[in-house]
Amino acid sequence: MEYTNLGRTGLKVSRLCLGTMNFGPATTEPDSHAIMDHGRELGLNFYDTANVYGWKLGEGITEKIVGTWFAQGGGRREDIVLATKVYGGMGEGPNDKGLSARHIVAACEASLERLRTDHIDLYQMHHVERSTPWEEIWQAMDLLVAQGKVRYVGSSNFAGWNLVQAQESANRRHSLGLVSEQCIYNLMTRHVELEVIPAAMEYGIGIIPWSPLHGGALSGALRKLEQGSAGRSTSGRSAEAVEQHRDQLAAWEKLCDERGVDPAHLAMAWLLSRPGVTAPIVGPRTSEQLDGALASMDIDVDEALSSRLDEIFPPVGHGGPGPEAWAW
Template sequence: MEYINLGRTGLSVSRLCLGTMNFGPQTTEPDSYAIMDRALDHGLNFFDTANVYGWQTGEGITEQIIGRWFAQGGGRREKVVLATKVYGKMGDWPNDQGLSARHIIRACEDSLRRLRTDTIDLYQMHHVSRATPWEEIWQAMETLVAQGKVLYVGSSNFAGWHLAAAQESASRRHFLGLVSEQCIYNLMERTVELEVIPAAQHYGLGVIPWSPLHGGLLGGAVRKLAEGGAGRAKSGRAADALAEHRPTIEAYEKLCSELGHDPANVGLGWLLTRPGVTAPIIGPRTTEQLDASLGALDVTFDDAALGRLDELFPPVGKGGPGPEAWAW
């Protein structure tokens, strides 16, 4: 396994991050345990979850599964860099969501209880709160850090200017502030290259891409459909997206075949070449899928291959950061 510092911190994390959103709704608890054990066997030490995962309001089903896995001992908790999130709806009352100081503190306590741990390594704001001043947010986060309940703070789904506002406010308080930004980023969705990634790099934030395979479309969807698989691409938005982009996806899978790698590993491997990226989030439903994902670490690209990927999946505007991407 390869490791990298998370942003400007001294914290070492694996180049792939284990996403746990499937634990509970899609993957049974015993299978979830097996996936997490296998991840540690591979040296994958970066696990990401959220208090809303499990999709039963207020229950934190996925956090509970991880907590019971930690409780088995064997150094499981000590080996894992644990990331979870706050913002989403955890009850029916108005203060049961968002980023008020009240909700941040209470949500953290609840996550610690479900996860059966004393400390959250990376506590991420799942979305920006336009209604809450940064002074209030940082006061709550500083309290949690001072109490040892949180070690680092991250963001998710922030715009570039949100990152700037957050960091400038934290700097005025002489607080470390954000160390990471988790955002949607893949070959088919490159909007963050305009401002989010440049802002993250400027402030020393590690970028953690979610949906690295764009809902499975970059994971060999056409081939799997032909073989009778690719359940996610058979209906709903995934099916509509595949219908819209099918010629491109077919050309992509052909290129992957020429490169000698599975499409999923090419998509993940491409992200690992991108400036500022720390660790794409993989969301395996089985240990076999986890094992296969590790192949992304072995994918290399020459300039011709990278150029072909840019042709198939053009960057936004003229490419690169703004304003050059849309102006001179």
């Protein structure tokens, strides 16, 4: 396993991040525990979850599964850089969601209880909250850091200008501020290259891509549909992408065949080669899928291959950051 710094911090994390969103809804607790154990055996030390995962209001099902795994001991908690999130609704009340200081602190306490730990390594804002001033948000986050309940703070689904707002506000408080941004980023969804990634790199904020396979569309969806083994490729974001981008995906799968690589592995390898990327999130439903994800680390995405991929999945505008991507 390869390791890198999380953004500009001294914290070392694995180049792949284990996502747990399937734990509970799609993967049983025993199987989830087995996947986390296997990830640890493979050297993955970066695990990501969220208080809303499990998708039953206020229950925090996925965090509880991670917590029962930690409770088994054996150095599990000590070995893992644990990331979770705050923002989504965790109750029926008007203050049971968002990024008010009240909710941030209450949600952190609840997550700590479900996760059976005394601290969260990376506490991420799951979405931007435009109705709450940054001074209030950082007051709450700084309190949690001072209390030892949170080590670092990150964001998720922020625009580039949100990153600037957040970091400049933190700088005025002499706080460390954001160290990571978790955003959707894959070959089919490259808009973060315009503003988000340039802003993040300027401030030393590590990029943690979610949906690296675009919901399964980049995992060989066309071939799987033909074979009747599509799984995720027949629903959600993947189904829409397959319908709208069939020609692109056909060219993509042909290229993968020519190279003798699994489409999912090449899609992940491309992300690992991109500037500013710390660790893409892999969301395996089985330990075997986790093994497959590690194969992406052995694929070299050289300039020629990168150019071929740009031909199939063109970047936004002229490519690269704005304003050059769209201006003369």
